[in-house]
Amino acid sequence: MGVGMIDGQWFIEHGIESGDEAVIEWTMTWRDPRSGEKRLDRGTEWFRIRDGKIAEVRAYHHGGRKNRQGDLLGFDHEGRGYTMPSEWKPPSDEAKARAREALGDVDLPARLSEAGERTPETEEAAG
Numbered sequence: 001m002g003v004g005m006i007d008g009q010w011f012i013e014h015g016i017e018s019g020d021e022a023v024i025e026w027t028m029t030w031r032d033p034r035s036g037e038k039r040l041d042r043g044t045e046w047f048r049i050r051d052g053k054i055a056e057v058r059a060y061h062h063g064g065r066k067n068r069q070g071d072l073l074g075f076d077h078e079g080r081g082y083t084m085p086s087e088w089k090p091p092s093d094e095a096k097a098r099a100r101e102a103l104g105d106v107d108l109p110a111r112l113s114e115a116g117e118r119t120p121e122t123e124e125a126a127g
Helices: 093-103 108-114 120-126
Strands: 009-018 021-031 038-050 053-062
Touching: none
Parallel strands: none
Antiparallel strands: 009 021, 021 038, 038 053
16 A cells, blocks of 8 residues: 555655754654544654765654654644644645656555554554
């Protein structure tokens, strides 16, 4: 099942660069393939750059069963202007077509699972 099947979209909420490091904070909106429920995951990636290329990535995200929206407890996401569940809408057909053209028919969750990455699908299976 590819990202397109769950209407997955990413929104960059913040980005910071300093010297040979950069960080992004993101929100991913998606639809649970079993229930159809609109969902959010939130996360961050830290990058270390060497010789003009990404040499290291540290990724952190949250969206598990105990905190379905992935919010940092006590943090006012809405008040700070972050993407919220009420803003969730599936990507347009045009956006899906552009993604398919750019990526081909990639089964991203399977690829990430093979690489040991966590996805909504592998997270569900892990319980």
